Amino acid sequence: MSSSDLATWAALVGTWVLIIGTLSFAYWQMRQTSRINSARTILDLRDRFDSPTMRAARQHLSSVLLTHGPTTEIENFEAALFFQLMGSLTRDQILERRMVWNAFGPWVTGYYYFLTHPVDLVARWREESHDPQIFREFEWLAKEMMQLDRSIASSASGPDTTREDARDVLESESRLAKTV
Secondary structure: OOHHHHHHHHHHHHHHHHHHHHHHHHHHHHHHHHHHHHHHHHHHHHHHHOOHHHHHHHHHHHHHHHHHHHHOOOOOOHHHHHHHHHHHHHHOOOOOHHHHHHHHHHHHHHHHHHHHOOOOHHHHHHHHHOOOOOOHHHHHHHHHHHHHHHHHOOOOOOOOOOHHHHHHHHHHHHOHHHHO
């Protein structure tokens, strides 16, 4: 092999190393940008979650679920619709699951538990409206949050959100209007 062939091979290998390195760096940079955007969106959602309007909606829904149970018609769905939106953004990988879990996990699972226990209101609404998609993303998100709860607790067969956990969250939520 002549020195010009060797130089050609060295240039070819060097070019490929440069291309692969550039693509790897671009992927890493894109991933970091995605994580930063997810974090910013979560912070924006936290602001919305803590807004006076949403606090009032959360207080109302939690009070209804705790005191009136499955027989009372729920009139304000703003809190549940918030979790529906969050579920959609998380399923589409706009938001990272673990960030959502850290910022909203107890609320997602607490509200979902009481919307589905002792009577599954979500299933009832789906049946009454003949729309199987009602709160589908909220349901998906709640199951994802419960799965993360179990994996963080290192107990893959551990219980999902318990009634006591959910009650603690909703009792705290039911007092929001008094603390505003």
